[in-house]
Amino acid sequence: FTNAGFTTIVWGTISTFLDSAVGSTQGAVLSRNAATWVATTLSPGAMVLINTLSPNGVASIADITSFTTAYNDYEITFDNVSCQTAGTFQLQVATTGTSWIAASYVAVAVDFQNGVNSVTSSTAIIPLSVFNVGTVGNSGYAGWLRIANPAGTGFRKMMSGLSSYATTAGTASIAIGRVSAYWDGGNNAITGLNFKMSTGNISTGTIRIYGIV
Numbered sequence: 001f002t003n004a005g006f007t008t009i010v011w012g013t014i015s016t017f018l019d020s021a022v023g024s025t026q027g028a029v030l031s032r033n034a035a036t037w038v039a040t041t042l043s044p045g046a047m048v049l050i051n052t053l054s055p056n057g058v059a060s061i062a063d064i065t066s067f068t069t070a071y072n073d074y075e076i077t078f079d080n081v082s083c084q085t086a087g088t089f090q091l092q093v094a095t096t097g098t099s100w101i102a103a104s105y106v107a108v109a110v111d112f113q114n115g116v117n118s119v120t121s122s123t124a125i126i127p128l129s130v131f132n133v134g135t136v137g138n139s140g141y142a143g144w145l146r147i148a149n150p151a152g153t154g155f156r157k158m159m160s161g162l163s164s165y166a167t168t169a170g171t172a173s174i175a176i177g178r179v180s181a182y183w184d185g186g187n188n189a190i191t192g193l194n195f196k197m198s199t200g201n202i203s204t205g206t207i208r209i210y211g212i213v
Helices: 003-022
Strands: 028-032 037-041 047-053 060-063 073-083 089-094 105-113 116-122 141-148 159-167 170-183 192-197 202-212
Touching: 047 060, 060 202, 073 192, 192 202
Parallel strands: none
Antiparallel strands: 028 037, 047 202, 060 192, 073 141, 073 202, 089 192, 105 116, 105 170, 141 159, 159 170
């Protein structure tokens, strides 16, 4: 009898208990009152953390497990994502596995930096930044991106987001950006997202994926 075996037995018992108390309700929270355990369903609009990505010196980082019919909409947050070589932050989607699509995007990003307004569009990627993200160690790319019903098959999957980031001009230079996009290759469900820089590796940062109740 091992610790691993004991853990499996205990967790199996707890899991069975939780299933009997909560059932299959996604996003339910179990709390204790004076008499019993009570399942409380989260209010519409609440965000449930599904996955956390922590890139560290990698060319790209992806999520192919989070986007299901469990939630209608999803939000991705970016916390100090920085690059080893100055480049723009980019996104590609997949409709199966890790077959990242490099065509048919309708995507535009509008960023403002130190009095300069710049617009970029692309059919090969979704541009999450217009300017190069700086490589200084105490700053990075931060913001959010929301995806409407990626698991649906009736419409294109609209995406919109907002960001701020230090640029290659250094810590004294900051850009604010807005992106709107969708993949125009069909109404297929989007099952994966792949984040990368235009050149070099993602050196560090945290990317969190939330389901919206």
